[in-house]
Amino acid sequence: MEIYAYAVAVLLWLSMIAFAVLGGADFGGGIWNVLFFGRNVKEARSLIRGALGPVWEANNVWLIYIVVGLYTGFPIVAASVANALFIPLTLALIGFVMRGAAFAFRTQPSRTGGMSTVWGLGFGVASLLTPFMFGAIAAAVASGAIPVRNGQGPVALIGAWLTPFALTVAVIALAVSATIAAIFLTVEAQRIDSRDLMEAFRLRALIALGVTALLGLLGLFLSISEAPVIWHGMLDHGWWAVGITMLIGIGTAAALFFRRYKLARVLIVMEVAAFLGAWGISQLPYILPPNLTVVQAASPPTTMREFLYSALVGLLVLLPSFWFLFHVFKFQMAVPQVHEEEVKEG
Amino acid sequence: MFSNLVAARAQMGFSLIFHVVFVVLGVGLPLLLCLAEGLALWRKDGTWLALSRQWTKAFTVLFAIGAVSGAVVEFEIALLWSGLVKNAGAIIGLPFALEGFAFFLEGIFLGVYLFGAKRLSPVAHWLTSIPIVISGIVSAWFITSANSWMNSPAGFQLVNGKAINIDPFAAILNPNTPFETTHMILACYVTAGFGAAAVYAVGMLRGKRDGYHRRGLLLGMLMGGAAIPLQIISGDFNARSLEQTQPLTYAAMEGVTRSGFGKPLYIGGIVDPASGHVWYSIQIPNGESLLSHFDLNSYTKGMNAFPSSLWPPAAVIHLSFDVMVGSAFFMLLVAVVFWGLFLKNKRAVPENKWLLWGTVITGPAAYIALELGWIVTEEGRQPWISYLWLLVKNAVNPAQWMNVSLVVFICIYLVLGTTLVVLLLRLARGPKPSEKWEDLLVDEGTTKIKQEVGA
Numbered sequence: 001m002e003i004y005a006y007a008v009a010v011l012l013w014l015s016m017i018a019f020a021v022l023g024g025a026d027f028g029g030g031i032w033n034v035l036f037f038g039r040n041v042k043e044a045r046s047l048i049r050g051a052l053g054p055v056w057e058a059n060n061v062w063l064i065y066i067v068v069g070l071y072t073g074f075p076i077v078a079a080s081v082a083n084a085l086f087i088p089l090t091l092a093l094i095g096f097v098m099r100g101a102a103f104a105f106r107t108q109p110s111r112t113g114g115m116s117t118v119w120g121l122g123f124g125v126a127s128l129l130t131p132f133m134f135g136a137i138a139a140a141v142a143s144g145a146i147p148v149r150n151g152q153g154p155v156a157l158i159g160a161w162l163t164p165f166a167l168t169v170a171v172i173a174l175a176v177s178a179t180i181a182a183i184f185l186t187v188e189a190q191r192i193d194s195r196d197l198m199e200a201f202r203l204r205a206l207i208a209l210g211v212t213a214l215l216g217l218l219g220l221f222l223s224i225s226e227a228p229v230i231w232h233g234m235l236d237h238g239w240w241a242v243g244i245t246m247l248i249g250i251g252t253a254a255a256l257f258f259r260r261y262k263l264a265r266v267l268i269v270m271e272v273a274a275f276l277g278a279w280g281i282s283q284l285p286y287i288l289p290p291n292l293t294v295v296q297a298a299s300p301p302t303t304m305r306e307f308l309y310s311a312l313v314g315l316l317v318l319l320p321s322f323w324f325l326f327h328v329f330k331f332q333m334a335v336p337q338v339h340e341e342e343v344k345e346g
Numbered sequence: 347m348f349s350n351l352v353a354a355r356a357q358m359g360f361s362l363i364f365h366v367v368f369v370v371l372g373v374g375l376p377l378l379l380c381l382a383e384g385l386a387l388w389r390k391d392g393t394w395l396a397l398s399r400q401w402t403k404a405f406t407v408l409f410a411i412g413a414v415s416g417a418v419v420e421f422e423i424a425l426l427w428s429g430l431v432k433n434a435g436a437i438i439g440l441p442f443a444l445e446g447f448a449f450f451l452e453g454i455f456l457g458v459y460l461f462g463a464k465r466l467s468p469v470a471h472w473l474t475s476i477p478i479v480i481s482g483i484v485s486a487w488f489i490t491s492a493n494s495w496m497n498s499p500a501g502f503q504l505v506n507g508k509a510i511n512i513d514p515f516a517a518i519l520n521p522n523t524p525f526e527t528t529h530m531i532l533a534c535y536v537t538a539g540f541g542a543a544a545v546y547a548v549g550m551l552r553g554k555r556d557g558y559h560r561r562g563l564l565l566g567m568l569m570g571g572a573a574i575p576l577q578i579i580s581g582d583f584n585a586r587s588l589e590q591t592q593p594l595t596y597a598a599m600e601g602v603t604r605s606g607f608g609k610p611l612y613i614g615g616i617v618d619p620a621s622g623h624v625w626y627s628i629q630i631p632n633g634e635s636l637l638s639h640f641d642l643n644s645y646t647k648g649m650n651a652f653p654s655s656l657w658p659p660a661a662v663i664h665l666s667f668d669v670m671v672g673s674a675f676f677m678l679l680v681a682v683v684f685w686g687l688f689l690k691n692k693r694a695v696p697e698n699k700w701l702l703w704g705t706v707i708t709g710p711a712a713y714i715a716l717e718l719g720w721i722v723t724e725e726g727r728q729p730w731i732s733y734l735w736l737l738v739k740n741a742v743n744p745a746q747w748m749n750v751s752l753v754v755f756i757c758i759y760l761v762l763g764t765t766l767v768v769l770l771l772r773l774a775r776g777p778k779p780s781e782k783w784e785d786l787l788v789d790e791g792t793t794k795i796k797q798e799v800g801a
Contacts, residue, residue: 058453060413064420065446071424071431072439072514079432082424086745093421094754097414101762104410105769119765151432156745299436299512306440306514314447321454321477328462 005298008073017273019062028181030127074297080153084146088133088161095130135173139166143227144289165226168219179208186261229289230282238282245274353748354426368412373482374538380475392783399779429741440514445488452481490530494522498591525584532577537712539570544709547702560695571681595726597649598660599667605648609634617660658728666718673715680704
């Protein structure tokens with residue numbers, strides 16, 4: 001049943017978009033924590049600390065869901081990618097762990113010199129490492145570096161995720177994360193009426209967006225030779241999605257330029273969705289180019305059906321819970337700040 | 347350099363030994379929080395409330411480390427055992443996905459519980475702890491069901507080495523699931539309960555014999571003391587089911603090297619399956635046959651009924667099993683003495699020095715039992731990753747660099763563990779929350795926070 005295979009693929013792709021937006025904002029916050037220079041660096045860092053969600057645990061569940069969703073729905077893809085990209089996946093995982101741990105440790109009471117400096121540094125490095133590796137992994141998958149024949153594929157590749165195309169996409173992942181975070185932070189700054197920070201993050205968001213756009217064009221150009229499956233797919237049936245991505249990107253820049261920060265926040269979320277959507281559509285019908293299609297890689301229909309039903313039931317429980325979470329914190333968007341302060345009281 | 351098989355097994359072992367420490371607290375502590383806060387509201391008792399606030403602080407960081415170490419384990423299923431995912435993902439991926447939803451719920455309500463203390467009415471805040479308790483149980487259930495499946499695979503048919511007619515829900519409800527999930531969930535309450543009791547027993551031995559420490563000790567002993575007899579019964583059921591589903595594992599656990607009638611019970615000792623001896627053990631004649639089948643002369647299948655190439659490491663399994671059981675009975679003894687004295691003293695918390703020392707030991711004993719129990723489970727299944735179907739050596743990821751990965755992850759666990767211990771000690775030595783009811787419930791308000799952040 002092809003419909004189940006595509007339905008599960010779409011569900012996992014949507015989870016990836018959710019992780020790219022929510023996780024990207026978290027990672028981007030860490031990036032600005034390192035890369036913010038200027039006179040109000042202290043205020044900026046305090047704003048970033050506050051904006052890093054109290055629900056970062058929930059954000060990382062999206063990633064877990066993608067991983068276990070692949071185990072269930074497309075096990076051959078999970079196994080082949082784990083074998084072929086063992087090194088970048090392990091590096092991404094290390095960054096992921098250190099970042100989560102650093103975040104938890106940093107918010108603990110009585111932060112004294114040494115330990116907090118070390119964990120602060122670890123937090124910054126891990127925030128750069130993880131999105132970079134996820135970008136390189138995505139590029140290696142998209143460029144068709146993992147040919148699977150008779151269930152066998154390559155093992156522990158090194159070159160595939162260090163090509164010019166892969167490095168470009170890896171930096172795009174960093175730039176996109178930085179853009180999302182900077183735009184989210186303009187809204188945070190607006191909420192606390194800090195004109196300086198608003199302007200500072202507006203400028204940085206525009207720069208990061210510009211870098212993303214330039215690298216995006218470079219990536220597109222490189223894909224002609226390095227990711228031919230994507231390039232031909234795009235020409236064949238994905239050109240409109242790429243066009244929409246570009247238009248939304250321009251719209252985001254315009255919203256930032258005219259200081260419509262809340263609009264920019266909506267647009268950047270759509271931009272990430274369009275960007276990843278365009279990738280997905282261009283890659284069809286392959287889930288793991290150049291050999292494995294969505295339908296070939298899918299688990300038997302019973303598994304796919306039960307996975308979808310369980311997702312439906314899960315959502316029925318999740319949505320009211322999310323509603324409750326936002327209901328409780330509706331009038332106080334500064335949830336993370338409260339966390340910081342409450343911890344300091346202890 | 348190790349082979350990939352050894353390196354991957356070592357990394358998985360370290361990861362699980364580390365992660366499970368936080369699992370039991372992630373499942374067990376919410377119930378302690380829920381009980382302490384419930385008692386606080388019922389009795390209008392500021393000390394109970396202060397206790398729940400202090401536990402909340404520790405729980406925040408423990409939960410975070412549990413979440414990241416859990417993410418590592420989820421990734422490692424494919425990174426280390428890609429052969430398992432490839433062959434069995436369609437059968438047994440589902441409980442992991444379902445656990446994802448339970449974990450989402452846990453995260454959401456934990457967010458509300460941690461950050462909403464001053465934004466919700468006291469009763470509403472207390473109520474948000476209940477979904478955390480429930481989703482913790484559900485998470486543990488799903489993940490343990492996946493492990494049970496590895497021990498007693500179900501939900502598919504094997505034709506020419508290929509799995510067909512896959513039914514994921516039948517896989518989740520495999521023969522071992524009811525016993526293993528119950529045993530693991532009870533282990534969470536045993537460990538969190540005695541762990542908490544041990545912390546306050548240390549405080550009381552250091553002379554801090556106040557209401558705060560007495561309440562902490564009491565509640566820990568209540569949870570651990572209620573769970574430990576149930577855990578021993580559940581363990582008994584578990585062993586009986588193992589004799590049916592994994593007879594070879596059962597034989598290794600009990601040191602039954604040769605099949606026969608009226609087998610003795612070996613307590614402790616080194617099992618040597620090749621020679622059939624159990625060195626240095628205490629023997630109770632016909633004990634195993636009596637315990638297992640309530641018949642002194644009943645028949646038990648020994649390890650020699652199976653080819654020696656499939657034998658699990660019996661010496662490790664038997665000793666781990668016996669130390670686990672011994673620890674459990676020690677905890678039961680301490681709990682019985684504690685509650686006996688409690689009732690005899692007209693409901694006063696007993697402060698006998700030797701009892702307090704015993705309580706201190708129950709903390710590590712609970713953790714030792716937990717870890718050894720998992721060693722029995724995992725070593726007991728060797729050499730299979732999925733019993734009688736997939737061999738561990740055929741499931742391992744062939745990638746080079748597995749050794750480097752092992753070293754890096756060991757370093758990460760050392761750093762995380764050390765930092766965590768330092769932080770928790772600092773938290774324990776720091777000032778306690780005020781025990782005055784008003785201080786803990788008055789809305790200190792968002793104004794102060796806004797001022798500080800805006801400034």
